Amino acid sequence: MSYNKPVRRGLAAGIAAAMALWPAAAGAQSAADIAVEAAKEYSGITLNVLYEAGLQPLDPKNFTGPLWEELTGIKINVIEAPVDQMFTRTMQAHLADSGAYDVLNVIPNQMPDLALAGALEPLDAYVEKFGFSAELDMIAPVYRDNQMRVEGTIYGLPDDGDVLILYYRRDLFEDPENQAEFMDKHGYALAPPTNWEQFSDIGQFITDKYAPEIYGAGMLRQPGNAQYLFQERFRVEGGKFFDEQTMKATINSDVGVAVFQAMLAENDFMPPGVEQWGFIEAFNAFLAGDIAMTISWPPVGRWAAGYGRGTEALNWIPETTVADTIGYALPPGGRPELAVGYSLSVASGSRNKEAAYLFAQWMNSEEISLQRVQLPYALRDPFRTSHFESEEYRSRWPNAGDYLDTLKAGAETGLLDLSLIQTDRYEEGIRQALSRLWGGEDPQTILDDLAAQWDELTERIGVDKQKRAYLDWSNKPNAYPN
């Protein structure tokens, strides 16, 4: 599946026109222009770009890759890896000094590990040389300030506004009969939940009334996804991952146990088998109208609204039944998880570092990134202030403005994924704990084991070393709610 030539030429012409207008408006050559001009020197080479397997590579395969080749003569070769293997693949290539990748997609909370291991190329000199500082500053602050640097050095260009927000069915929430019944039962108005108690009340209310046709909610429960919901909720409810003085894990506090118990209890008003639900299952159920609420990544909000309908790349998506009724809100607690996300980095082992950087700068630039986040099949979500405010984007579907406003609010209040030295090992512990939770084990026992596992890991890494990394992370404004 690929864009045919006329479409590609049309896109190229559109981008070229936009690029022609941009410098005039700004009074200077744009970052995209600069990147294209400088990259022509490398015409004829091929850049290997590591992308998450699945839908993510549709952008470089169908849009940015062909366009970049047309503009610069540099070919883009997309190499795919499952999301949970991207760190491994990156490290393997680095340790073997294979030069297998030039441009990397890096999950921001893994950036410190990769940078400290020497797998990433520092980008400050390139940013300065190719005049990208001004456009980097225009990235939404939460991504710019937290997903770009390690110990003050730029290692990645924040490129994806991932945030977990609440999607709900307005028709059910605004139904007068439902509103009256809910008010009678709970004494407050039926509206998007602002805390987890309300979430439970509403979920149970809808399940009691409509199941098995419609359930109150269907959530991400596969441990790889659910860990982000846990990380968010644990902090929203007041939990801290570690004691700042001793670096002892406090994940097994009363808050942690209460969150585990609540997550388990909520499964009762969700569809049977929800314990196995990942992104696709929850997404399908929401589009089919089988669930009233879900919390997920931004593409759900676009595709459920019908954006991209008819696009060949999205023909696997079931026909949405909630296009006219989808509502957007921040999740309970109002501090959504900035789960995963991606930054564009240059592999330190790349044989074409400058060309790799130029491709990353071009993709990440104001005008190209605005096109990319609007690709119907894109998984890249708005991450620049201009994306949230784009009139073009806001007119894409009837309540696209609400969608972008919610994403923007999420970007302002969102919570960062835990980031430490060897983060994945700590997250692996959460994933295993969640799989034990769904397996029916006692929450307190599971979390005590997790805390012991974390403590052992911290000891091995070095308490003082890890403490510095933790404090560096926890002192960021978006690490904890307060």
Next chain:
Amino acid sequence: MTARVNELADNTTVLKYALVAPAVFVILLIGLYPFVQLALTSVQNVTMFGADNSFHGAVHYERLLGDERLWSALWNTIWFTAVALPIELVLGYLLALLFLQPLPLRRTLIAIILLPTVISPIVAGATWRLMLDQRFGPVNQLIGWIIGRDVEILWTINPSLVWPAVLVAEVWQWTPFMFLILLAALSNVDREQLEAAEVDGAGAWTVFRKVVLPAIMPVVVIAVLIRGLDLFRVFDVIWTMTQGGPGTRTETISIYAYQMAFREFEISYSAAIAFLVIVLLTIAVLVALRRVEIAR
């Protein structure tokens, strides 16, 4: 004359060694070198943050002793091998006995039975994961039809069901291997001995114990050794179905070593784990071979 014969014999010996030497060299190169490298790495300190190639003694081996997750993974591996191997052997034997008889479409049926063996284990795992899927899997649907109501069995999540689920996948894929080997062995049992035993009035169990088993034993031992080693290294099918979960309940030694080496990049520690596995397997194989010698 005697001197001439001795000289020839000596030359023959030299020639024999000369002819074998290249093969030995290649085997040493591809077998011994990685082993030595593994042993060396296990006493160094290579992690994701760098390679300290200086000698660190037995620090990683000391860590092995106190690593509960390792011993749990080792126990899971031994348990899995001990359960799966006899099941595959017995089912394979029974199938082989069945197919010793002249059945209609015998060749076609044998080819169909062998199909799982030619599938990659990772595909077998993925297939069984789908078969056991709670929503769309045919297994739950079938059970639902039989008992007359929908069932929501979480095969790969429920701690008490996850091992049986993995075992079914493993046995489904590798019983045909046992079947094939045993069918070949049984086909070669001396008919005259069987007939003589029958004429002498020996019962079925006595015929099996005194005639069939000794005849097929060398093949059975080889088959058990091959499958035993495979089961001890099991990775793909479990990884695809459960990734070692829930928690670490289905984590085997290979999965744990993989996690340490390629997710945590504790290269030296995972080398120590691998070295431990090699030692354990070598002992097991030597004991098994020794027992076979004694049996002979």
